[in-house]
Amino acid sequence: MEWGIRNRLAQLIQKDGRALFLPIDHGYFQGPTRKLEKPGETIKPLLPYADAIMLTRGVLRNCVDPVDTKPVILRVSGGTSVVGEDLANEGLITSIMEIVRLNASAVSMSVFVGSKYEHQSLINLARLVDECEDYGIPVMAVTAVGRELEKREARYLALCCRIAAELGARVVKTYYCSEDFHKVVEGCPVPVVIAGGPKVDSELEVFEFVYDGIQRGAIGVNLGRNVWQSEYPVAMIRAIRGIIHENCKPKEAQDLFQQVKAGKD
Numbered sequence: 001m002e003w004g005i006r007n008r009l010a011q012l013i014q015k016d017g018r019a020l021f022l023p024i025d026h027g028y029f030q031g032p033t034r035k036l037e038k039p040g041e042t043i044k045p046l047l048p049y050a051d052a053i054m055l056t057r058g059v060l061r062n063c064v065d066p067v068d069t070k071p072v073i074l075r076v077s078g079g080t081s082v083v084g085e086d087l088a089n090e091g092l093i094t095s096i097m098e099i100v101r102l103n104a105s106a107v108s109m110s111v112f113v114g115s116k117y118e119h120q121s122l123i124n125l126a127r128l129v130d131e132c133e134d135y136g137i138p139v140m141a142v143t144a145v146g147r148e149l150e151k152r153e154a155r156y157l158a159l160c161c162r163i164a165a166e167l168g169a170r171v172v173k174t175y176y177c178s179e180d181f182h183k184v185v186e187g188c189p190v191p192v193v194i195a196g197g198p199k200v201d202s203e204l205e206v207f208e209f210v211y212d213g214i215q216r217g218a219i220g221v222n223l224g225r226n227v228w229q230s231e232y233p234v235a236m237i238r239a240i241r242g243i244i245h246e247n248c249k250p251k252e253a254q255d256l257f258q259q260v261k262a263g264k265d
């Protein structure tokens, strides 16, 4: 691996081999998502605890201080909306010059395996990898399910992750599943991070799936709504950081969450 791409990957994946990415890209297809109406304000208290942020160029330019930030994973696929016909019909929305200009440490794009637009999204991934590798920029593939959240089971996720890695993604972001998640990771020759999906009911539930995902081989998370839609987002990200970088168990993460929430830490 060449120096540039190794260096960029090292900005994202920490020395312990783990990573905590904070995605705030949701507006690119769903508009001003709850608690992300002002993304700059949402992330300000969270940034110290994130290893990288994932977002579009519009939010980066307008809402993030270029002088005081974290490594950027630039979302470069889009062109659809929640009120449009099909979320899977994405194209590439950012040029390689813009990616370089914005000093992205990596880029991310969605693939929609099994959808009507499977071929289009996979070819987009392959082309993006070709362009970005010329500049030493890693591509993180996002295995997207659109509105079909029930697709989040091991056989399907393993298929998506493997295909994304075969096409050249350096990191794959996928969903956690409680059954056979290790098979998803084992079948994927590049590091896997877990997305959270819609906010779940209890903090402990999040800590348990993050912990289990890490035990089964994921290197970390790319977790958005379950952090910044929490009533206590700083406590949430600190507890998740505890699991990822300090090997906390779910119960310990819960204790840390309670301490931070109570202002005792």
Ligand code: 5RP
Residues within 6 Å of the ligand: 023, 024, 025, 026, 054, 142, 195, 196, 197, 198, 222, 223, 224, 225, 226
């Ligand atoms: C949106 C994304 C998000 O970055 C990803 O789904 C992670 O966020 P969350 O934990 O809220 O699901 O790719 O398309």
